[in-house]
Amino acid sequence: MTPQARAEKSAAAMWATDKASQDLGMRIDRIAPGIAHLSMAVTDNMLNGHGICHGGYIFTLADSAFAFACNSYNQLVVAQQNQITYLAPAKSGERLTAKAIEQSKTGRSGVYDVTVTGEDGRVIALFRGLSRSIKGQHFEEEMTNERPHPRP
Secondary structure (H helix, E strand, C coil): CCHHHHHHHHHHHHHHHCHHHHHCCCEEEEEECCEEEEEEECCHHHECCCCCECHHHHHHHHHHHHHHHHCCCCCCEEEEEEEEEECCCCCCCCEEEEEEEEEEEECCEEEEEEEEECCCCCEEEEEEEEEEECCCCCCCCCCCCCCCCCCC
């Protein structure tokens, strides 16, 4: 199985039971090994007392992108720590995009950065997620070492 096929199959398995992301109207726009792009339209139900998107919804979008990126290797992975910095408000009716990319993956730990942008490209938030792999897979597959072996 190619790394891309594994990422797609892992995402499909996760998406099938991810009611939180589905119920918020999120969409997976891109998936690849260590990468996930998710988007979500801001609805009036997501607005806070200032009339802008509540930060919790922005965090949830970023966290979902992080989850799909770090789970793209058919290994169960959970969040260990997350941090977000809000830079600009998001408005009702606009589609936000969260682009997660792996920065480091060593042993059971990973570091992922997520940039959330508005439709006009402005940066809404920056998110960093630390991941930790746990026992299990998204689908049955014998795990092998896919690194090429040196020739004698």
